[in-house]
Amino acid sequence: MLKEQKSRVGIYRKTKDREYVVDMAPIVVQGETIGAVSVCKSLTEVHSLSQELKKQIEKVTELEKRMKSIYEVKYNFEDIIGEDPELLRVINVAKKTATSDLPILVTGESGTGKELFAQSIHHNSDRTYKPFIPVNCSALPASLMESELFGYADSAFTGAMKGGKAGLFEMAHGGTLFLDEIGDLSYDVQAKILRVLQEGRIRRVGEVKEREVDVRIVAATHRDLRQYVMKNLFRDDLYYRLNVVHLQIPSLRNRKYDIPLISKKLLPANHALSKDVLSFFITYEWPGNVRELRNVIDFAVCMTEGEMIEVQHLPEFLKKYNTLPQQSESSGTLKESMWNAEKDILVEKMKNFGASLDERQKAADLLGVSLATLYNKLKKHN
Ligand SMILES: Nc1ncnc2c1ncn2[C@@H]1O[C@H](COP(=O)(O)OP(=O)(O)OP(=O)(O)O)[C@@H](O)[C@H]1O
Ligand SMILES: [Mg+2]
Incomplete structure (x- = not known):
């Protein structure tokens, strides 16, 4: 540096186990070097600061991860x-x-x-x-x-x-x-x-x-x-x-054909609903919609010892809504069960209505279907 008359900055030095950086500059008066200044900075402080910075970065990353998991959405x-x-x-x-x-x-x-x-x-x-x-x-x-x-x-x-x-x-x-x-x-x-x-x-x-x-x-x-x-x-x-x-x-009562599908997805593997339960599920109004259906299924699964959910496993408050004629056997495919359930509901509801157009319209309104759908279904089950 003295020979070249050029200052140098940030030169790394190590003496024994001491690390430091040096900045140095010549003092030149009228073209002649009369001396030099050199400033030594210990690296220990720099080290401890960079260690501290590393720790803080880790902390922030961890917090960001936690924040993200709190605000992350579960559903798609x-x-x-x-x-x-x-x-x-x-x-x-x-x-x-x-x-x-x-x-x-x-x-x-x-x-x-x-x-x-x-x-x-x-x-x-x-x-x-x-x-x-x-x-x-x-x-x-x-x-x-x-x-x-x-x-x-x-x-x-x-x-x-x-x-x-x-x-x-x-x-x-x-x-x-x-x-x-x-x-x-x-x-x-x-x-x-x-x-x-x-x-x-x-x-x-x-x-x-x-x-x-x-x-x-x-x-x-x-x-x-x-x-x-x-x-x-x-x-x-x-x-x-x-x-x-x-x-x-x-609402769930306006899409009753989704009830068997949702029930199946919510039930643990091997579990099934008996024909009576399915029929009841289809007639029930579900004021609490899918959340209520999920809660009822979770409860019934706890109550059953086997894998078939029967009416007796349903929560007490629900049983009083069960006005369907009780049937003993609980076999049959889902399609058969739904067919029979639909027939039971139609027979049951139509008891209260006459055959006039006006009466049929009232029945259709009650069942939440169009008049044409009601006629089709009555024809199908006749
Ligand atoms: N179509 C669906 N398929 C599967 N699960 C459903 C469906 N609809 C609702 N659920 C389930 O029902 C429960 C209630 O859903 P969610 O909390 O989205 O209802 P919500 O309309 O916000 O009800 P609230 O008005 O009471 O707040 C949740 O456990 C959700 O997973
Ligand atoms: Mg909500």
Whole structure:
């Protein structure tokens, strides 16, 4: 360095077990080197800092993994069991719109699989590697809901977290926010959500600054939102904003032919439903839809010693709905059982109705089929 009169930086040196780096520069006065400066920095500190950095990176990776597993969706479209044409139509619309960023409104009775749809939509969207954040809008009072959704500023209120807190909109950034039970959201919060949807920005409670959020909205409710709009319980502007894609999931009682299929999938291998149980399942109204069917099957499987589920294994509350004539033998294929069950139901229901067109229409309404279908079925079983 002295000979060349050029400074050098970051030269690695090791003396015994001491490691250090040296920066050096000549001191040149009027072309003549009169001395030099050299600064030695110990590597021990650099080492311990890089060790610390490595540890922190491992920690962050671990936390990211855990975060991801919390927000990861479990369900995909393949998990939605059913062959009912209307259900298949709804699944098809959901699949086609999943990859767009359009808001989706999922409606249907309790237990029809609204969350299943919401998760499957996220799974099939371009946002699948980003968070899926579910929010139950009926769980919190309006004041808390606002800070949950939008977060709050540092010391926005007594007991607020230091440094403030991100809301669910911010947490869902890049991903999907699932607004479950949106019908139960207060009018005020509805207005605030509408603002975010229109502007793509949120403001934490108690903060002036706005933050950009990129969030896809999937909303769900078991309520009749149109009715709610008419009664001024739900804002019409938000309703139209959310209702770009509407998935109305049919209830289980309107797709009774899916009952044997779903039961089969939910039963453990080797287990089966007796003919009586299947007949009963087909006549029962299933107010709790697939969730109720799953619970009944889980219970019955626990109660049976063997592999055949009989009426006696069903929960007590259900047995009182079982008005079908009891049959003793429980054999036959699924097709035979369904054929017989359908015949039993028709015979049983038609007892209360005459043969006039008017009476038949009433019977068809009660059975939830069209008049033509009823005539076809009566002819088939005659
Ligand atoms: N078509 C289906 N195939 C298979 N499983 C289903 C189906 N529909 C619902 N389920 C099951 O039923 C249960 C309830 O589903 P989910 O939570 O999606 O219903 P929901 O419509 O959100 O009900 P709620 O209105 O009560 O919140 C879940 O265990 C789900 O796996
Ligand atoms: Mg739900």
